[in-house]
Amino acid sequence: xxxxxxxxxIGLGLMPGLFLASCSLPAISLSTPEPIKVDVTMRLDxxxxxxxxxxxxxxxxxxxxxxVERQRNRMAEIQKLKDNRLVGEDHRGLLHLxxxxxxxxxxxxxxxxxxxxxxRTLMMRREAKDSNRALHEVQDEQWKLRTDxxxxxxxxxxxxxxxxxxxxxxxxxxxxxxxxxxxxGAG
Numbered sequence: 001x002x003x004x005x006x007x008x009x010i011g012l013g014l015m016p017g018l019f020l021a022s023c024s025l026p027a028i029s030l031s032t033p034e035p036i037k038v039d040v041t042m043r044l045d046x047x048x049x050x051x052x053x054x055x056x057x058x059x060x061x062x063x064x065x066x067x068v069e070r071q072r073n074r075m076a077e078i079q080k081l082k083d084n085r086l087v088g089e090d091h092r093g094l095l096h097l098x099x100x101x102x103x104x105x106x107x108x109x110x111x112x113x114x115x116x117x118x119x120r121t122l123m124m125r126r127e128a129k130d131s132n133r134a135l136h137e138v139q140d141e142q143w144k145l146r147t148d149x150x151x152x153x154x155x156x157x158x159x160x161x162x163x164x165x166x167x168x169x170x171x172x173x174x175x176x177x178x179x180x181x182x183x184x185g186a187g
Contacts, residue, residue, distance in 0.1 A: 064126050067119040074119075077112055087113055088155025091166045093142030094120055098155055098168070148175040 078095065081087045086109055090096040094117045100106045120142070128138045147156040150171035157166045 063122065067122045071116065071119045071123070074112065074116055078116055081109060081112070082151070082154045085153070085155060088168060089143065089146045089150060089157065091140075091143050091157045091159075093124060093139040093146065096155075096157070147171070150174065 078087070081095075086097065086099050086101065087095045088098050095113045097110060097113045101109055124138045124142060125135060127133075128135045131138070143157075147158070150156050150173075152171055152173040154171045155168055156171050158169055159165075160167055
């Protein structure tokens with residue numbers, strides 16, 4: 001019998017494949033005898049921020065004094081905005097931008113109003129803290145003070161007649177304070 005060299009090489013090539021297919025792989029256990037323990041340590045730090053109040057007492061005084069100075073320097077600009085009927089005094093003791101002009105002037109007006117309101121808020125918070133009163137009480141006080149001093153035609157926010165909400169109106173001019181004892185003398 002003659003052997004065919006091509007058949008012999010095919011047979012030899014298939015033999016390792018048949019040999020590997022007949023072998024079984026060793027069993028690998030994937031279970032663990034004891035459960036895995038995870039030890040987690042967690043730290044939670046809670047910080048309370050007090051808004052625009054500086055942490056150091058001296059910094060608070062400096063910030064307050066700077067706010068007073070900035071407000072004093074800005075007084076003429078704010079009055080000009082009120083005279084042009086662009087802003088008004090709202091019921092929280094802050095300026096309210098009623099009409100924003102177009103362009104760069106409008107952006108400037110908005111920045112000025114925001115800066116004034118930041119300083120007013122800082123000063124009212126300081127007043128509330130120093131006098132041990134609620135912030136809304138100081139805001140009401142400032143609002144009444146500013147609306148009483150408003151010049152004729154300036155926009156101010158007043159309570160509705162029904163007592164529910166507020167309405168914008170133009171001031172009739174500064175309210176004159178009654179002299180002390182004026183009511184007692186009538187009679």
